[in-house]
Amino acid sequence: MKRIMRWLANLGVVLALAAGLAVWIALPWFGVLAVAAVLAAWLLLSRRGQQTLAVASVGVSSLPQRWGASSVIVVGIAGVVGVLVAMLAMGEGFKATLNRTGNETTAIILRGGSQAETNSVITRDQVPLIGQLDGIARSRDGRPLVSPELSQVVSLVTRADGTDANAQLRGVGAMAWELRPQVRIVEGRRFEPGRRELVVGRGAREQYVGLEVGRTLELANQPWTVVGVFESGDSHESELWADAEVLGPTYQRTAFQSVTVKLDGKRGLARLKAAMAADPRLKLDVETTRHYYNKQSAGLTRLIQILGTVVGAIMAVGAVFGALNTMYAAVAARAREIATLRAIGFRGLPVVVAVMLETMLLALLGGLIGALLAWLVFNGYTASTLSGNFSQVVFQFQVGPELVWTGLKWALGIGLVGGLFPALRAARLPVTEALRAA
Incomplete structure (x- = not known):
């Protein structure tokens, strides 16, 4: 019966811990x-709080004597945080690059039902019709601000x-320039x-060979001359631009494949x-370029x-086992000390909280080290990945405060x-048994 009760108690602790972790992550x-x-x-x-501080201060003061074992927690958690932050920074950097590409003042028109430019077709006779539609802004000379475009993947x-x-x-x-x-x-x-002639984005020039101004590329068995380099701060920097009437x-x-237009005021899209x-x-379908590029980055x-x-x-599981082993060893080494404290009137709660505070202090140190390393190594690091058009997009990792x-x-x-579990063991340790074992 005692075993069943103990098993149920441990199960309750695990369930409460799982619920607490879920709340903690979402907090x-x-x-x-x-x-x-x-x-x-x-x-x-x-x-009891002051008792907890007294017990915790004793444990923290003894950390230098067992720094080798404690470093297992610090290093393990630093590795988890460093890898996690670096991976998430890659996603944030890619998302930010595509999000900067669009805005609410321009719209992209695709064939009905198309999710990207690669599977869209807009015929030439539709382009003049689009230019006459209401909601499209016009230049000073009265021409509609419309850019019919096509996308070609090249190697x-x-x-x-x-x-x-x-x-x-x-x-x-x-x-397109306006x-x-x-x-x-x-x-x-x-x-x-x-x-x-071609103009190339700065990111593309840094990513590929032979895109310096004055160089000639052979595309579709024809020579193309690179005449300029542009910056845009968005995904267009990964592209090469040419005259659509020559490229087609x-x-x-x-x-x-698409038509990009300038919207006429806030009600232009409607x-x-x-x-x-x-x-x-x-x-055809139309949406703002911001919404379009947000969708392209979402997947x-x-x-x-x-x-x-x-x-x-997966790495966190390993770090948890490292912390468990370290703290169980620390509790065993301090068995007489903990038993003495309980014998002179310290209750189980201060002991539990003190051991957990000590572990979380080491965890916080490891987290700070891991986050700092991720920021130093990866923040601003330039990489490239495939976009929705199956071409490489150059972007930078972003390690921000949220990550x-x-x-x-x-x-x-x-x-x-x-x-938690080493702390519970310390609180449940029989006083006489701990003193006798010590």
């Missing part, structure tokens, strides 16, 4: 501050390892309409949708987050799990 920063404030008030103002040699990789060659219309004012030529000049015939394209729905010749960002969480969880905060919550969660 916002102000919730954590509230928990910390309540704990600090209890430690300072209550009798280029990477600088990193000399292998072939996909790059996105975008054919744009004459209005539609994307963030695109700035930083070296050379723009391509001239009607000529086989080169690759035997008789249609476009007016454009209404006008498009009223014309039976236009079976890969979610995959990276899932992978990062799974890898972090550091996530890593620290994971560290403290590991410390909570790793310290």
Whole structure:
């Protein structure tokens, strides 16, 4: 019967721990501050809290004597946090790059039902019809701000390892520069309409071989000259741009894939949708470019987050076992000390909380080290990955305060799990048995 009761008690502890961890992971920063404030008030103002501080101070003061064993917790948790933050920083950097690409003042038009440019077709006779629709802004000379575009994947040699990789060659219309004012030529000049000339994003130039100004590329068995380099601070920096009217015939394209337009005011999108729905010749969809690029980043960002969480969880299990072994050994080494404290009137709660505070202090130190290493090594690190168009997008890892905060919550969660069961053992240790064993 006692075994069943003990088993049920342990099961209750595990279930409560699992629920507590779920709440802890979901807790916002102000919730954590509230928990910390309540704990600090209890430690300072209550009798048992002061007893807890006394027991914890003894344990913390003895850390230098057992630093070798304690470093297992610190190093293990630092590794978990470092890997987790680095993985999530990759997803955040990719998401931020694509999110910066679009805005609410421009819209992209695709064939009805298309999810990306790669599976969209807009015929040439539809482009003039689109330009006459209500909701599209016009330039000073009265021309609609419309850029019919096509996307072509080309194979280029990477600088990193000399292998072939996909790059996105975008054919744009004459209005593309006005539609994307963030695109700035930083070296050379723009391509001239009607000529086989390219301008390349700075990220693409750093990623691939042979994209310096003045170099000639052979694309579709035709020579193309690189005449300029541009910056945009978004995913367009991973692209090569050319005149769509020249690029289309080169690759035997008789249609476009998308049309980017400038919206006329806040109601521009609604007016454009209404006008498009009223014309039976236009079976097309339209959405803001911000919404479009947010959708393009969502799938890969979610995959990276899932992978990062799974890898972090697997490493966290190892760190928890390391913490358990270390704290069990610490409790065993301090058996006489804990028994003496309980013999002179210290209750089980102060002992439990003191052991857990000691473990979570080590966990916090490991979390800070892991987050710092992730920030030093990966923040601003340039990488590339495949986009929705199956071409490489150059982006930078972003280690921000939110990711550091996530890593620290994971560290403290590991410390909570790793310290709870040794703490319970210390509180349940019979006084006479502990004194006799010591």
